[in-house]
Amino acid sequence: MTPTVEIDGLRVIVAGTANRVLDDVSLSLAEGEILGIVGESGSGKTTLSLSSLGHVRPGLQIVAGRVSVGGRSLLGRPARELRRERSGLVAYVPQDPSSALNPSRRLGSQLREALSYGGRSDEAVETRIGQVLAQASLDSSTEFLKRYPHQLSGGQRQRLMIAMAFLVQPALIVMDEPTTGLDVSTQRHVLESVRTLAKSYHTSVIYVSHDISTVGVLADRVAVMYGGQVLEVGITAELFGSPLHPYTRALLRAVPSPETASTFLDIPGTIRRPTDARTGCVFAPRCAFAESRCATMTPEPVLRGNRQVRCLLVDELTPADDSDRGAVPSPAVRSEGTPVLTICDLRAAYGNKEVLHGVDLFLEPGSCLALVGESGSGKSTLARCIVGLHKNWSGGVRLSGKALAQQARHRSLAELQAVHYVFQNPYMSLHPRKTVGDTLDLTLRRFGVSGRADRSRRIESILEEVALPRGLSRSFPDRLSGGEKQRVAIARALLAEPDVLVCDEVTSSLDVSVQATIVNLLIRLQRERALSLLFITHNLALVRSISQEVAILSDGRIVEWGATDEVLSRPKSEYAAALLRDIPRLVPTDQIAEVSI
């Protein structure tokens, strides 16, 4: 049977250069099949998703290959013709629904517009809209349709976009990270809607994401991309169970799991950019198994059963097994006694609105406490109150028993030294006009290290400790990748030799493999320096591998707090249980024993 979607030998370059964003990509989808495309930044997955529509971002150019959907070719056509060919055939759901919905038009009219070029009667249009909205678990009343986009929640907007895509019953729907930014339970609903709709209308779906676990929940088959190429394609369960390509293996091991604590495998080196040199295998520079021929010969895709792999060594590698995953090393020895950080009845507000309603926590010296919460729970506010960046709070924050002033500028140098903070956003936490070395030097000077030679020495050693090359101290931040910037931020925090390190969602804007690197780094540093760590995240799955204790924050209140093991296996609160249930897993939930309250 002819596949509904065929992409053959697609190559996209940056116009006017030789840099390839997509290189020789070939994929096919059968009718009603859901294909998940997984890749980190720079893998080319977004470009691929747009190319399936025959479309590229300005500045890029399709130079080779074929894209055909439902038998019709979409490349090489003038704009007007393309639009005609494409209508009713392909639909697109972008990553950010707020910018894709016209803020000045009511929902109803935007939905009807999607159908108005198919020659249906008005009544048929309304019925159809009602049908699809119901399947997406949305209201279809007249009142709802009269609303404007800004009156919907984020999750509702996303489901609306999806419903709009399914309205015309296209042959193919392309979705680009539609669940980014949604909290876990909303995400689950959205994914369920997608699956329901796809299966009932036999629509082929291309689902692009950086989050491999999400893709795993939804997709029938998964394609793994790196450096503009598709490295491996296969049936989801098979691919997750026994990955063949070294990158896939490494990627899967970098994914945190709430069930088992394990060290992540970090992938050495940095993610490939389109401008990097182009001989041999794209992954070879970082591959643990690479041989000399990998650097010179470009692997072609080969078939092994249901799997398509691009690796010269595919038949020589032993199947991955989990025995070498290793257990998480035991935490730094805990010393009994006063907690290094105590938070008493912390209340914080923004203007008139209270966002933290009396939080009590403490952090034992030398251990790691994870603070988990969804967006809006107040976890970042809590972190800022602790370090003194927020102005409007009351309650007690004590460092080894001694109360800390409300604002950072009223705290003594010694107090500032003892508690350090790493920001979520790596792009803006380093001064853009200072070199890395200058920024680090300034910190040392601030905390009383005089003597230039002494400072240089310390800078060199800290860079080594965070696994960054020494020469990096001469670079400006804009030359560094996200992961490298974050490591510099951590280095800056450590230079002061703090007792407590507060990490506020430090890995949330990083790719999975980079996240693994940073988490490994933190674990190691904590052990070596007997640091006390307050690790804030929205990702409950991460917690098992890094912290000894976890506290869950919801709507400004702590709903659960205890040893990680306990909370993750036997949660006492309903919120925690729901959270655990909704986390997308590589292994589907029905294969894990039901978690009971």
Added chain:
Amino acid sequence: MRQWVGDVEEALRRRPFLHLGVHRLIGGVLTLFFVSILVFGATALLPGNAARSILGPHASHLQIVALDRQLHLSGTLFSEYGSWLAGMLSGHLGTSLATGLPVGSVIRPELLNSATLVVISAVVSLTLSIGFGLLAAVKRDKTVDHASSLVALLLTAVPDFVLATVVIIIFATLVFHLLPGVSTLTPGEYAWNDPRALVLPSLSLVLVTAPYPFRMTRATLIEALESDYVEMARLKNVPEWRVVLQHALPNALAPVAQVGGLVIIYLAGGIVVIESVFTFPGIGQGLVNAVQRHDEPIVQATVLLLAAVYVIVNIGADVIALALSPERRVAG
């Protein structure tokens, strides 16, 4: 008291129109209050006794005292300010020092003339600028866009009296002899007695003010055309003309409403110079003459009037912008 204010705020929050209107109104009144203080203060506090400057170095002491009293400068600052403000608000705008006539009767015909000029210029200016802005945005980067952008840049860079003089040179004196360079209207006469006198001043005002809404329209429309939701509309196969008019334009209009207000403000300021260039009997020229003669009451009244125009236009523009943007109109 605080509770009551809180309740009022709550009720207003549910009706964004009213909320904005009330806020702006209060703000506007407050601003005008401070403006009046500044206007009065300038007269009272600036060095150089106003009365002496007006009467000249040979005035007698009695004359100065009399004038001081008339200008509200003799009593304590607060009491004089109070009586002055009370007078202003009740319509007693004072008496012109030069002619002895009540300020109101001097200003009224001038005001009507200027208003005519402003309205005509605003309509023409906005029509042309928004039209060209649309064109330039849709035909981005083509000749028409580059040409109009360059013209706009040059027009903003040239002082308005220079522009007006150039207009005179081209249309009235050296190049063509179409229209009068200087109006033959006498002060106090109404402009529509000789409509030809309106043409060149309007043209100059249009040239002075049109570039701003042009650039604004162009910029906001381009941003709308490059937005994700327009790209979605295109992907949904909506024809291009519909995309521009129904999808992009409504989102580009809200800032333009505010620029429309700005245009009127500029016009209010521009008439000062332009009217003087063409000796057009409007409030702008009246002001300049009054300044030259140190005719304080007229100056004060005119300045307050223009400031009030500014505040009112401001509020109006905000309300229109709100009406055009559903995000703020309907509570989320």
Added chain:
Amino acid sequence: MSTSVAAMPTPSVELVEDTDAPWRRSWWANLLAAAKVPRGAAGIVLAAIPFATAFIGPLFLPHSPTAFVTIPFSHPNGSALLGGDQLGRDVLSRLLDGGRALLIMTILSTCLAVGAGTIAGMSAAYLGTWWDDAIMRSVDVLLSFPQLILALLFISVVGPKAWLIVVAVGLSQTPGVTRVMRGATLRIADREFVKAAELQGTSHWKILWHEIRPSVTSPLMVEAGLRFTFSMMAIAALGYLGLGQPPPTPNWGYMISENSIGIQQNPWAVVAPLVLIAALTVGINLYTDAFARVSMGINRRLREPSLIPLLDGRPVK
């Protein structure tokens, strides 16, 4: 008040910061770069002529600017290369002598506006709360006076004194600078690297100087250029209205108005000062535009300067 017309950016150049190289170039490097762009080069050339005329001109006066050397409105002849003005004085001499005061006053009022506006704007943004409200309220009040009105008000009381004009024009330009500096400072003050400095216990002043200042220099310089243009226009307009220096001192603005009557006989008396003023304002404006484009990068989507910070090519709120 941020949505009122008062908050509209001075509609001249729409500006953007990019996250690549322009960050790191120093401001004088940007000045040079702007001069190399066609727009900037044209601007410098245009502006240089009036500047030279105004400052060097007085050294080459063929006659005294107030002497009567020829028939009123006479055509260019041997003793008056640009003809005579309405009283028969040498247009050329008056031209060469008439720009100095204008330029000096413009420079002074620009400095006043930029200085006061920077202090007001940065302090308003950084200190916040009541001080911010007070500053913004003052800005609104000052903005209620269209263009020249404030100057006219002051002059009506004191008379057309030079220092008064400088103060009045400078004061009326201050709100624009205040708004821009406040906006620029607010954007930076919220960035994580500034907070990081706060966490190290750095004092307010050091933060303003080291962290914030380098990022606001560019918008400041663009504003300075714009304010120079507007100040010049205002002061020249005041001269035109006869409210500049008292006659018979030559004054480009006033030359245009006093000689308009005889424009058909000797157009030079009007056209020459007209061209010089126009060249100066257009030139400075072009160069400022070029500087804005060069120092603040180009918005990748609009391919034009605008005011949205970019993160990975996607606008960040």
